[in-house]
Amino acid sequence: MDYKDLFKDIEAYETIIIERHTRPDLDALGSQIGLSLILKNKYPNKNIYIVGDMTKKYSFIGKMDEIEDEKFNGALVIIVDVAVSYLVSDKRYTNASKVWVIDHHKNDCDITDYKLVDTTRSAAAEYIAYLVMKEGIDIPSSAATALYGGIITDSGRFMYGANLSETLRVSASLIDFGADAKYIYDNIYIETLQEREMKNYFQERIKFKDGVAWLENEPEVFDKFKCEFNDISRGMLSLMAGIEEIKIWCNFTYDMESNTVKCEFRSRGVEIVDVAKSFGGGGHAYACGCTIPSFQNVEEVIQKFIQLLK
Numbered sequence: 001m002d003y004k005d006l007f008k009d010i011e012a013y014e015t016i017i018i019e020r021h022t023r024p025d026l027d028a029l030g031s032q033i034g035l036s037l038i039l040k041n042k043y044p045n046k047n048i049y050i051v052g053d054m055t056k057k058y059s060f061i062g063k064m065d066e067i068e069d070e071k072f073n074g075a076l077v078i079i080v081d082v083a084v085s086y087l088v089s090d091k092r093y094t095n096a097s098k099v100w101v102i103d104h105h106k107n108d109c110d111i112t113d114y115k116l117v118d119t120t121r122s123a124a125a126e127y128i129a130y131l132v133m134k135e136g137i138d139i140p141s142s143a144a145t146a147l148y149g150g151i152i153t154d155s156g157r158f159m160y161g162a163n164l165s166e167t168l169r170v171s172a173s174l175i176d177f178g179a180d181a182k183y184i185y186d187n188i189y190i191e192t193l194q195e196r197e198m199k200n201y202f203q204e205r206i207k208f209k210d211g212v213a214w215l216e217n218e219p220e221v222f223d224k225f226k227c228e229f230n231d232i233s234r235g236m237l238s239l240m241a242g243i244e245e246i247k248i249w250c251n252f253t254y255d256m257e258s259n260t261v262k263c264e265f266r267s268r269g270v271e272i273v274d275v276a277k278s279f280g281g282g283g284h285a286y287a288c289g290c291t292i293p294s295f296q297n298v299e300e301v302i303q304k305f306i307q308l309l310k
C-alpha cells in the first residue's frame with residue numbers, strides 16, 4: 001500500500017484507535033504511544049485512543065486508555081509492531097471500519113490488506129518516525145522520546161538492523177525533535193533486587209549442548225518469583241548471550257494463560273527464523289519465537305538447532 005493512503009485515512013476518521021501486540025515490549029509501546037502523541041498534536045479535536053494489556057516494567061513510557069466497545073464502531077484502527085491477528089492485544093479492532101497495520105516483522109499479515117511492512121527497519125518505531133517525517137508532520141518531544149525508546153531497545157542499542165545508517169538517521173532526527181534519550185536509558189537500565197536475584201537463579205540453570213544454550217522455565221518459577229511472564233521469557237534471555245561457543249540460545253517458559261510453552265530464540269551469525277516457522281512461529285532472522293505444547297517438545301527444537309549449526 002501507499003503510505004499516503006494511511007495519512008488520508010487518518011485525516012478522514014474522527015476516531016482513531018492505536019493497538020499493538022500483547023505483552024508489549026518498548027517498541028510496541030513506543031510505536032503506539034509515539035504515534036498517538038503525534039496524531040493528538042496534529043489533530044487536537046479527533047478522538048485518539050491507545051488500548052491493550054500493560055506491563056509494569058515499561059509503565060514509565062505511558063498509560064493505556066480504557067474505552068467502551070462502542071468506540072470501535074466506525075473507527076479507524078492502526079495496529080503497530082505486529083501483523084498477525086492472534087498476537088493483537090485487543091480483539092475489538094474487528095469491529096472497526098478500517099484497519100491498518102504498520103510493522104517490521106517477517107510475518108505474513110492476516111489482519112488487513114491495508115498494511116505497511118518494511119522488514120529492513122530495526123523497529124516499528126523507526127518506520128513510524130520515518131513515515132511521519134516523510135509526510136512532513138511535526139513530532140512533539142514526548143512522541144520523539146517514545147519512538148526513540150522503541151528504536152534503542154529493538155535495535156539492541158543500535159547493534160542490529162538491516163539498514164543501520166537509516167536507523168541512525170531517523171534516530172538523529174528524533175533527537176532533533178527533542179527525544180530524551182537519558183530518560184529512556186535511566187529507566188531501562190535500572191533493576192530491582194528481585195531482578196538481580198532472578199539472574200543469579202537462572203544463570204545456574206542454563207543447559208549447554210553443541211553450540212546451543214537453553215533454559216527450561218517450569219511453572220514453579222512463577223511461584224518462586226512474583227513476576228510477569230516476560231520478566232522471565234524475555235528478561236532472562238540475555239544471560240545466554242555473549243558466550244563464544246554458543247551460537248544459538250533459547251528460552252522455554254511455561255505460559256499459564258495458554259498452558260503451553262513459549263519459546264524465544266536468539267542467535268549470533270546464524271539465521272534461525274525458519275526453525276521458528278517450522279514450529280508455527282516467526283519473527284526476525286536472528287530473533288524469533290514460537291509456541292510448543294509442552295516441555296517434552298524441547299528436545300526436538302534443540303536438535304533442529306544443533307543440526308542447523310552442523
Ligand SMILES: [Mn+2]
Pocket residue numbers: 027028081104122123124154
Ligand atoms: Mn518491534
